[in-house]
Amino acid sequence: MNALDLSRWQFGITTVYHFIFVPLTIGLSALVAGMQTAWHRTKNPLYLRMTRFFGKLFLINFAMGVVTGIVQEFQFGMNWSDYSRFVGDVFGAPLAMEGLLAFFLESTFLGLWIFGWDRLPPRLHLATIWLASIGTMLSAYFILAANSWMQHPVGYRIDPETGRAELTSIWQVLTNSTALVTFPHVIFAALLTGGLFVAGVGAWHLARRREVPLFRRATRAGLVVSLVAAIGVTVSGDLQARVMTEQQPMKMAAAEALYETSAPASFSLFTIGSLDGGEELWSLRVPHVLSFMATGEPDGTVEGVNDVQRAYEQRYGPGSYTPVVPVTYWTFRLMIGFGFLAGLLAVAGLWLTRRGRLPSGPWFHRAALAGIALPFLGNTMGWIFTEMGRQPWVVMGLMRTRDGVSPDVSTGEVVASLTVFTVLYAVLAVVAVALMARHARKGPPPQDQAPAADEPVPAFSY
Amino acid sequence: MELTTVWFTLIAVLWTGYFVLEGFDFGVGVLLPVLAPRRGAADGGAHADTDRRVMINSIGPVWDGNEVWLLVAGGATFAAFPEWYATLFSGFYLPLLLILVALIVRGVAFEYRGKGPASGPEAERWRRNWDRAVFWGSLVPAFLWGVAFANIVRGVPIDANHHFTGNLLTLLNPYALLGGLTTLAVFTLHGAVFLALKTDGEVRWRARALLTRLAAPVAVLAAAFLAVTQIIQGKPLTWVTAAVAAVALLGGIAAGLRGREGWAFTGTAVAIAATVATLFGDLWPNVMPSTTDTAHSLTVHNAASSPYTLEVMTWVAVVFTPVVLGYQAWTYWVFRRRLTRQAVAPAEPTPGAGAAPGAEAAR
Numbered sequence: 001m002n003a004l005d006l007s008r009w010q011f012g013i014t015t016v017y018h019f020i021f022v023p024l025t026i027g028l029s030a031l032v033a034g035m036q037t038a039w040h041r042t043k044n045p046l047y048l049r050m051t052r053f054f055g056k057l058f059l060i061n062f063a064m065g066v067v068t069g070i071v072q073e074f075q076f077g078m079n080w081s082d083y084s085r086f087v088g089d090v091f092g093a094p095l096a097m098e099g100l101l102a103f104f105l106e107s108t109f110l111g112l113w114i115f116g117w118d119r120l121p122p123r124l125h126l127a128t129i130w131l132a133s134i135g136t137m138l139s140a141y142f143i144l145a146a147n148s149w150m151q152h153p154v155g156y157r158i159d160p161e162t163g164r165a166e167l168t169s170i171w172q173v174l175t176n177s178t179a180l181v182t183f184p185h186v187i188f189a190a191l192l193t194g195g196l197f198v199a200g201v202g203a204w205h206l207a208r209r210r211e212v213p214l215f216r217r218a219t220r221a222g223l224v225v226s227l228v229a230a231i232g233v234t235v236s237g238d239l240q241a242r243v244m245t246e247q248q249p250m251k252m253a254a255a256e257a258l259y260e261t262s263a264p265a266s267f268s269l270f271t272i273g274s275l276d277g278g279e280e281l282w283s284l285r286v287p288h289v290l291s292f293m294a295t296g297e298p299d300g301t302v303e304g305v306n307d308v309q310r311a312y313e314q315r316y317g318p319g320s321y322t323p324v325v326p327v328t329y330w331t332f333r334l335m336i337g338f339g340f341l342a343g344l345l346a347v348a349g350l351w352l353t354r355r356g357r358l359p360s361g362p363w364f365h366r367a368a369l370a371g372i373a374l375p376f377l378g379n380t381m382g383w384i385f386t387e388m389g390r391q392p393w394v395v396m397g398l399m400r401t402r403d404g405v406s407p408d409v410s411t412g413e414v415v416a417s418l419t420v421f422t423v424l425y426a427v428l429a430v431v432a433v434a435l436m437a438r439h440a441r442k443g444p445p446p447q448d449q450a451p452a453a454d455e456p457v458p459a460f461s462y
Numbered sequence: 463m464e465l466t467t468v469w470f471t472l473i474a475v476l477w478t479g480y481f482v483l484e485g486f487d488f489g490v491g492v493l494l495p496v497l498a499p500r501r502g503a504a505d506g507g508a509h510a511d512t513d514r515r516v517m518i519n520s521i522g523p524v525w526d527g528n529e530v531w532l533l534v535a536g537g538a539t540f541a542a543f544p545e546w547y548a549t550l551f552s553g554f555y556l557p558l559l560l561i562l563v564a565l566i567v568r569g570v571a572f573e574y575r576g577k578g579p580a581s582g583p584e585a586e587r588w589r590r591n592w593d594r595a596v597f598w599g600s601l602v603p604a605f606l607w608g609v610a611f612a613n614i615v616r617g618v619p620i621d622a623n624h625h626f627t628g629n630l631l632t633l634l635n636p637y638a639l640l641g642g643l644t645t646l647a648v649f650t651l652h653g654a655v656f657l658a659l660k661t662d663g664e665v666r667w668r669a670r671a672l673l674t675r676l677a678a679p680v681a682v683l684a685a686a687f688l689a690v691t692q693i694i695q696g697k698p699l700t701w702v703t704a705a706v707a708a709v710a711l712l713g714g715i716a717a718g719l720r721g722r723e724g725w726a727f728t729g730t731a732v733a734i735a736a737t738v739a740t741l742f743g744d745l746w747p748n749v750m751p752s753t754t755d756t757a758h759s760l761t762v763h764n765a766a767s768s769p770y771t772l773e774v775m776t777w778v779a780v781v782f783t784p785v786v787l788g789y790q791a792w793t794y795w796v797f798r799r800r801l802t803r804q805a806v807a808p809a810e811p812t813p814g815a816g817a818a819p820g821a822e823a824a825r
Contacts, residue, residue, distance in 0.1 A: 056577070063573035066526065067566040073536050074558060077551025084551075085624075088544020089767040096541040097778055099534035104786045107530050108793055111523035119796050159768075164544075166768040406552035408625040417559045424563060428570060435577060462518045462576045 004405045006414040007079040010421060014071050016380055017425050021065035023379050026140060027194020028058040029133035031225060040126050046214050053444035054198060060436050083394055083404030090156050090167045091146050098142035106135030141183055148178035150395050152247045181240045188232030191225055192342055193375035198222030199349060201440045203368035206358060211443060223349040230343030245294040248396060251389035253305045254323045255332040256290050263301035265290035323391040331385035338378035345371040465772040466762040469542035472779060474742035476538055478735045480531035485734055487521040487528055489653015491600025494593055497668045513665050515806045518572060520660045523797050525572060527790055541775050545624055545765035546749045553626025554610055557633060561603045568599025604649045605642040609633060612641025615695055615741050617751035620758050637690060644687040647680045652730040659723040662800040677715045684711055691744060700743035707736035
C-alpha cells in the first residue's frame with residue numbers, strides 16, 4: 001500500500017469513527033433538551049432526574065465526538081494538501097463558518113449547561129442546552145454543505161491561470177440541492193439514533209422493573225421520536241435518491257449493481273453471485289421499485305453502470321469511473337435494511353407499550369437493547385455508501401481522489417498516523433462504551449438528592 | 463486595507479485568542495501534579511484528589527470553548543489562505559499528529575476523570591491514569607505550538623510548488639526548541655496565575671508560591687526567545703510589540719508576587735498577545751517563508767483565496783465574532799467565583815480558605 005491508499009484508509013477510519021458519536025450527540029442533545037423542557041414546564045422531579053441521567057450519557061458521548069472532530073479539521077491539510085489547495089477557496093468557507101457559528105455555540109453553551117445548574121436562572125439554564133443542541137445541528141448543516149459540494153459542485157469557477165476552484169456564489173454553495181436533501185436525512189437519522197438509544201436504555205431498566213414511571217415515559221418518548229424520525233429518514237432518503245440519480249447517475253447504478261440501462265428497473269433485495277456484475281446466480285427482486293426510487297415513475301429509465309462509464313469516458317477521457325460495486329451495492333442495502341428495522345422496532349415498541357402496558361416477556365426488552373445498534377449501523381453504511389459511491393472522484397467531475405493526496409507526506413508518516421489513530425481510537429472505544437454501560441446500568445440519581453436551596457452542588461462538575 | 467491584510471490580522475487574532483485562553487488551561491494541566499502532589503505534600507497528599515478537582519473545575523466550563531479558537535484558526539486559514547493551510551499542515555505532519563493525540567486524550571480525560579469507579583483501588587487507578595493524560599496532553603501541545611510557530615517565523619525548506627521538503631529533524635532546530643520551551647514555560651506561568659486568581663485555599667497559596675520560583679526562569683527564557691526572534695527576523699515595529707511583551711510579562715510577574723492576581727493575569731495575557739503580534743508582525747507579508755529560495759515563500763498574496771471568498775468571510779467574521787466574544791465573556795462572568803475545596807467536595811473540612819499564605823506552601 002502506498003501513501004494514497006493508507007491516507008484513504010485513515011480518512012475512512014477516522015471519519016466513520018467520528019460519525020459513530022456525532023449522530024448520537026445531535027439526537028440526544030435534542031432529546032435531553034426536551035426532557036429538561038418537560039421538567040421546566042411541569043416541575044415534576046421525575047423529568048429532572050431523567051434529564052440528569054440521559055444528560056450524563058450524552059456527555060460521555062459528546063466528549064468523544066468533540067475530540068475526534070479535531071482530527072477531521074486538520075486532516076484535509078495533513079493528508080490531502082493538494083485537495084486543499086484545489087478546493088480551499090470554496091470548501092474552506094463553510095468549514096470556517098462551522099467553527100465560528102456552530103463550534104463556539106455548542107462548546108460554550110454546553111459548558112454553561114454542565115456547570116450552570118446552580119449559577120443560572122432555570123429558564124436561562126434551559127436555554128443553554130437548546131443553544132448547544134442548535135449548535136450541533138448548525139455544525140451538521142455547514143459540514144454537509146461542504147460535503148455536498150464534493151458530491152455536486154456548484155457556485156464556483158475554475159481559475160484558468162491557477163487551475164483551482166474559486167467561489168462565485170456562497171449562496172449557491174449553502175443552498176446546494178444536494179445539501180438541502182442531505183441535511184434532513186442526516187438530522188432525522190440522528191434523531192432516530194438518539195430516540196432508539198433512549199428507548200433501548202429505558203427498556204433495559206423496564207425489564208428489571210426499575211424506576212418504571214420514569215423509564216416508561218423515557219422509552220415511549222424515545223420510540224415516538226424514533227418513529228417520526230424513521231418516517232423522515234425515508235421521505236428525505238427518497239428525495240435524495242432522485243437528486244442522486246440526476247447528479248451522480250453512476251452512484252445510483254452502482255448502488256443497485258445495475259450494469260445495463262433498464263426501464264422499468266427492479267430493485268434486488270438480495271443477490272447471490274459475483275457482484276462485479278458478471279454472473280448473478282440468484283436474486284430476490286421487487287419489480288419497478290428501483291425505477292420509482294430513482295425517478296419517481298414506476299417505469300422510469302435507470303441508467304446502468306456500463307452506459308455511464310461510456311459517457312464519462314467521452315467526457316473525462318479514458319479511465320475507470322466505476323466505484324467498487326460490491327461495496328456500494330451492499331452498503332446501500334444494509335443502510336436501508338437497518339433503517340427499516342429501526343422503524344419497525346419503533347412501531348412494535350409503541351404498540352406493545354400502549355395505554356400503560358408493559359411487555360411481560362423478555363423479548364421486547366432484548367430487542368430494544370440490541371436495537372440501539374441499528375441506527376449506528378445504518379449511519380455507518382450510509383456514509384460508506386455515499387463516499388465510496390463517488391469514487392474515483394474526490395470532487396465529482398473535477399478532481400480524482402488520487403490527485404488530492406499530500407505529495408510531501410511519506411508512506412512512513414501515514415503508516416505512523418494510521419497506526420496511532422487506530423490504536424488510540426480502539427482503546428477509547430472500549431473505555432467510552434464501558435463507561436457508558438456503567439452509567440446506563442446505574443440508573444438515575446436518587447430522588448432525595450435534589451440540591452438543598454442554601455448549598456447547591458453542581459451535579460455535573462468534573 | 464486590503465482584504466488579505468484583514469485576514470492575516472484576523473488569523474493572528476484567532477491564534478492570540480487561542481494562546482491566551484488555552485494557554486492557561488494548558489498551564490493548569492501541566493501544574494496538576496505540581497500543585498496537587500500525591501506524594502511529598504505537607505499533608506501527605508490527603509487532599510491531592512480534591513485539589514486536583516479544584517484545578518480541573520476551575521477550567522471546566524471554559525476549556526472546550528477555548529479549544530474552538532484553534533479549530534476556527536484552522537478553518538479560517540483553510541478558507542482565507544488555502545496554500546498556507548495545505549503547506550503547513552502537510553509539512554508539519556508528525557508534530558501535528560502528536561498535538562492531535564495530546565488534545566484527544568486531554569479532552570476525554572477532563573470529561574471521564576470524574577465519571578469512573580466511585581471508590582477503591584480501581585477508582586484511584588482510573589483517576590491517576592486520566593491525570594497523566596491531562597498532564598501530557600497539556601504539556602505536549604504547549605511545547606509543540608512553540609516549536610511550530612518558531613519554525614513558521616524562521617522559515618522552512620519549501621520548493622517552487624509550495625511543498626515542504628524538510629523532515630522532522632528540520633523542525634527540531636535549536637531556535638524552534640527554544641520557542642517550544644518558551645511557550646511551555648509561559649503557559650505554565652499563565653496557568654499558575656490563573657489558578658491564583660480563580661481558586662482559594664491551598665491551591666491558590668501553592669500557585670502563588672510557585673510563581674516566585676517560576677518567575678526568573680520564565681522571564682529569562684521568554685526574553686531569550688524574543689531577542690533571538692527579533693535578531694533573525696525583527697522589524698522596527700515589532701521591536702515595540704516585543705518590548706510590550708517583555709514589560710507585560712515582568713509587570714505581570716511583579717503584580718503576582720505582590721498578590722495582585724487580577725493584574726498578574728492581565729500581564730501574562732498581554733504578554734502572550736504581544737508575543738503573537740510580534741511573531742505575526744515579523745512574518746508579514748510572508749505567511750511561510752522558504753529557506754530554500756525566498757521566491758518560493760508563501761505570502762499573503764500567493765497563498766490567499768479569491769477576493770470574493772475573502773469578502774464573504776469578512777462579512778461573516780464582522781457579524782459573528784462580536785457575538786461569540788460576547789457570550790464567551792459572559793461565560794467567564796457567570797463562573798467568576800473562586801473555587802475552593804469545599805465547593806467541589808462539600809465533605810472537606812472548612813479551614814484553608816483564609817489561611818496564611820505561608821504555612822503549607824513554603825514546604
